[in-house]
Amino acid sequence: MRRTAAALATVLTAGLAGGVQxxxxxxxxxxxxxxxxxxxxxxxxxxxxxxxxxxxxxxxxxxxxxxxxxxxxxxxxxxxxxxxxxxxxxxxxxxxxxxxxxxxxxxxxxxxxxxxxxxxxxxxxxxxxxxxGRVAPSRVRLPLADGAEPERYEGMLLRFGQRLTATETYTLGRYGEVTVAAGGRLFQPTDGHGSTQAETDARKLLVDDGSNVQNPDTIPYTDPRVLRIGDSAHGLTGVLGYGFGEYRLQPTRKAHFANTNRRPGRPRHVGGNVRVAAFNALNWFTTLGERGADTAEEQERQLTKLIAALRGLDADAVGLMEVENNGDTAVKALVDRLNQAAGAGTYTWVKHPHPGTDAIQVALIYKPAKVAPVGAPRSSQDPVFDRPPLVQTFRPASGRTPFTMIVNHFKSKGCSGADGPDEDQGDGQGCYNARRVAQAEAIGEIADGSQNPLVIGDLNSYAAEDPVEVLTGGGLVSQTKRFVRPDRRYSYVFDGQSGELDHALAGKSLSQQVTGTTIWHVNSDEPVFLDYNTEFNPPGFYRPDAFRSSDHDPILLGLRLR
Structure with missing residues (x-):
């Protein structure tokens, strides 16, 4: 259960005396x-x-x-x-x-x-x-001007005439809540979109369902389709309450969200003769009851969704994160099912020479008919890595130009066990930023010693944070920054704020051979109750498709290699 504190902001439309008619x-x-x-x-x-x-x-x-x-x-x-x-x-x-x-x-x-x-x-x-009697709603707008507080509207009937965009649905299924924002979706302040946390907080509003019941029988905004982050509404009307640490609008009229962020049925075309992807598989475990599925039914549902996502990507090589570190068992199970769908022998995997001791590891699968390994896989014994990288050089099956995939999963932002420089420094980068910087420096050295390096994976760092700047400062080029519009450049949503935790950075020579890059938004914009879990998720919403196969969106790149 996650509860987060946020500030609501509103401003009276000019000309209304006190905002009440x-x-x-x-x-x-x-x-x-x-x-x-x-x-x-x-x-x-x-x-x-x-x-x-x-x-x-x-x-x-x-x-x-x-x-x-x-x-x-x-x-x-x-x-x-x-x-x-x-x-x-x-x-x-x-x-x-x-x-x-x-x-x-x-x-x-x-x-x-x-x-x-x-x-x-x-x-x-x-x-x-x-x-x-009758009281007309006060006309209000986000954000509130002149530093005014929402307390002045507590308990009052309000109407927001502006367009408000859904920016968080994490608690939609559990508590009937959705967070909306003025001016479009909210981005993490450290993702490089030019907003401060205070400005971000001032633009958002929590919309509730007039209830404190958990797991409501009817989930709001799911008929005739499920609400996605990025969908928008006009004229939200309700009374302003307060609870669980934040102001919340309790609607008195049914809110209607327009489908302004349509589901992408397939990734955008990226061109090239070699397609490469990065995908956080959200704890793909073959061991039940650990971090992934708790039951055989959940495991089957999870695997079905992961295969749908991988089939949709149709990449020639895929770097995976959050695969159970149990030798080759988990990655083999994934490849076996993938080959059932794509054809026998379509994919195989690279054996990780040093996966580390963490419960999860990075993995690398590929199509042997499309790319061929050059030399043995490598990793790093540097103790700075919690989850050591996997490094493999390939060449196209029909060409000679090599490229080196460096698959990563940096230390998370969670604060458990953090001390000294790894504690939260209050700069928006969370805990263990110093560790991630050191990991980025070590990856930079590996990239310097590799042929046409391509650093991919979940770096647990947003685009304007120190670890990413270490890598780009060392000569690597962000391919999402080159090819993806700023408003579509995100792979993860936390606390109602979108950001790019997953990255694809190429050496300068390889960068010239990248024909396109896209982030396939099949996960981060989707409500969590669509995932494989059976706890709290109404059974009617599950679909055997790629949507909410993970909490991270996959990245896909096209390479033109001779």
């Missing part, structure tokens, strides 16, 4: 007992209620009803006659099952409390329906 503002109240506090007085101008712990009586119009047991078990009200202080919210959550409907004017008595950061009334001793 009230068709019923002039109607006299029909509540027999007057309120003793305005909602704005309960909310206050800060992060917590100034009357927290006190029983108050407020009047408002019901703007959203989420009272069912599988919802929030309460409703939102808003003052149709707001105060003039823009710092105070005019909306409030009421934790109560008392029967109300949207548009009811109600008088509510209850204790003002802060529940996990949300100002609400709980417990509630009385809810009196005393008429009808």
């Amino acid at each position: 009230t068709a019923a503002a002039a109607e006299p109240s029909t509540c027999g007992t007057p309120a003793d506090h305005q909602i704005a007085e309960v909310q206050g101008s800060g992060g917590t209620s100034p009357v927290s712990g006190r029983t108050v009586r407020v009047e408002g119009v019901v703007t959203a009803d989420f009272q069912r047991s599988d919802q929030l078990k309460g409703f939102f009200i808003q003052d149709p006659t707001p105060d003039t202080d823009p710092r105070t919210s005019d909306g409030l959550f009421v934790y109560s099952a008392a029967e109300v409907a949207e548009g009811d004017r109600v008088l509510v008595t209850g204790k003002a409390v802060e529940y996990n950061g949300l100002t609400e009334l709980s417990p509630v001793s009385a809810v009196d329906v005393c008429g009808k």
Whole structure:
């Protein structure tokens, strides 16, 4: 389970007084007992209620009803006659099952409390329906101007008239959540797109489903098709709540996402007479119950998807990451199934001379009819490598020009066991950056001693981070940077931010013979509940195809070799 803190940002459209339009503002109240506090007085101008712990009586119009047991078990009200202080919210959550409907004017008595950061009334001793009213949604935009905080809109009915793009679906199946952003998908600040973390946070908004239920029976935004990162919506409307560390919009109108990021059925054409790929296989294990599949059913589902992805790539040589380090057992099982689909003997593999002691290793498979190994495979005994690289020189079966694949999987950004220079330095590069820099330096030396080097793999470093700059500073050329548009240059999504963790860097001479490069976006844009796992994933969504075969997108290159 992953929960991440993020800032929501909104700005009122010019011309709206306080952002609230009230068709019923002039109607006299029909509540027999007057309120003793305005909602704005309960909310206050800060992060917590100034009357927290006190029983108050407020009047408002019901703007959203989420009272069912599988919802929030309460409703939102808003003052149709707001105060003039823009710092105070005019909306409030009421934790109560008392029967109300949207548009009811109600008088509510209850204790003002802060529940996990949300100002609400709980417990509630009385809810009196005393008429009808209407509150129009405040028109807001992302990001919020002048450093204003979203707290001013907590509990209020809002409408986002701008186009907002889905930028994270990791918790869509588990909690019914999707993160959207203004100005298109969000990128990691260290990926070289020119944004800071603060600017990135200010552009995003979490959209929830009005429920705290895990694994909802109906997953939002999956009919008639599953939502992909990059799809977009206009006019999102709902009330702004808070919970689990962040502000969240609870929709009051069904959101419709346009299919603005269509699934790529096949990789883009890359040309050349030799096709080379890099693919993180997301813990392909033949041993059940370890990092990969837990059951034989899951293993079969995983293998089916991996084969679909490899068949779609149709590469002549593929560097693989996250293959179980159990000799040749896992890689052989993959090749055997691949050859069942592609034809006997279509692929074979390079035996890793020094796979290391980590639970996973890098691997290299190839088509012997297309490329032939030149010399024995190599690796490195340098203790800087957790997962030693696999180095193999090939030549085209119909040519003489050699090229050397250097397959890598650098140390991850996780902080377990990190100390000294490997601790997070607060520069956005995560833990173990010093280790990855040292690994990049060692790979640079291997590349310098190789014929036409091609450094590929999961470097666990975004495009503008130190390890990648070490490699490019040493003369290697990023092929994705040459051939892939900046807005399509990503292979992984973490915390709602896309970035390029997987790389293909060629020596200068080989770079001149690269005819094209693409990142096949079959994984990072797809919801996680489409993968091979059976836990928490509704069975109706599984397909025996390449989509969500991993959490990383594969890279494909074309080489014109004589």
